[in-house]
Amino acid sequence: KQEVTQIPAALSVPEGENLVLNCSFTDSAIYNLQWFRQDPGKGLTSLLLIQSSQREQTSGRLNASLDKSSGRSTLYIAASQPGDSATYLCAVRRGSQGNLIFGKGTKLSVKP
């Protein structure tokens, strides 16, 4: 059974810091991995999608890497801003069914 773990559960940093969020999964046979952002009480915003054949994806200040063999992904946020404060969720796509298996998220707080 696929399990997704995100560490740390919560993170507080001063504005301007570069930071790394971690995601690990137990079954390396994934189709892809998707990083989301969720603001309190809101829906999910897709940040980056990494296919199983890819090593990394970049969008603006965000960079996500994938090491399928070790069951790990990292989300790197450069020059953090207070507007980055949110919960970040990673989810892996389980088999050909397309179902997403989510981690519990990392709650990020960026202090001005």
Place this chain on the structure above:
Amino acid sequence: DTEVTQTPKHLVMGMTNKKSLKCEQHMGHRAMYWYKQKAKKPPELMFVYSYEKLSINESVPSRFSPECPNSSLLNLHLHALQPEDSALYLCASSHGRTGIYEQYFGPGTRLTVT
């Protein structure tokens, strides 16, 4: 347009009421999903529709009844809910149901059952 819309944003209903949640997308996606998210928990998959046919029901109680009238619209009919069903209900869509496609989520409907 990469938007999934959901109505209503908030819903309060009694345990004897019947209500419906609505989800719409105009991206030409052929797979649509319902998720349930309790506070401080990750989303949990409820139903998957592919080409307007129900393909996955994750053992959801029958008081939740999904419907996909056309490729752009997904409904969730609610009847005789329990207070523990209070949650954020999220709709998502993707180009297809297979694993390679990115899922796009709507803003959710906050449901409170009294």
